[in-house]
Amino acid sequence: MTLMARHGIALVRALGLGIGRAAASIGQHRRGDTLGRDHGERGDVPGWVMITLMSAVLVAALLALAGPALEAMFNQAMDTVGK
Template sequence: MRAFAYLFAALSALSDRMAGEDPERGDVPGWVMVTVMTAALVLAILAVFQEAIVTAVTNALNSVTGAGG
């Protein structure tokens, strides 16, 4: 009888999860929008400041590796 109670509880929890709103479930479209907007911002910043970013990264790498003057 105890096994039946466990099975019933598991099936009931599964039914509730499938039928109702689950507070643990994430907002997938929202996260997709955030990711796409972040990528768009990175591309916009890169398009405007590409030369400055490349120069800064090159200088930083040269100073770390000792390749710079």
């Protein structure tokens, strides 16, 4: 496993732990904030935050796994154009 892949996996694990903690604190905040009040038009902001963070983790994981192959393809294409 390359160094870049190891760093990518470590980043994904760290982000995963952070997402879990953030989701727990958001859930606690929402439960405490909605007591006794009606927020029908409020929307689902924590859900969108979670989707955004999960998308960022997915992109980081794909980049970590496919980075060397993409770099090799790019370099090969540039060499072909340069000739």
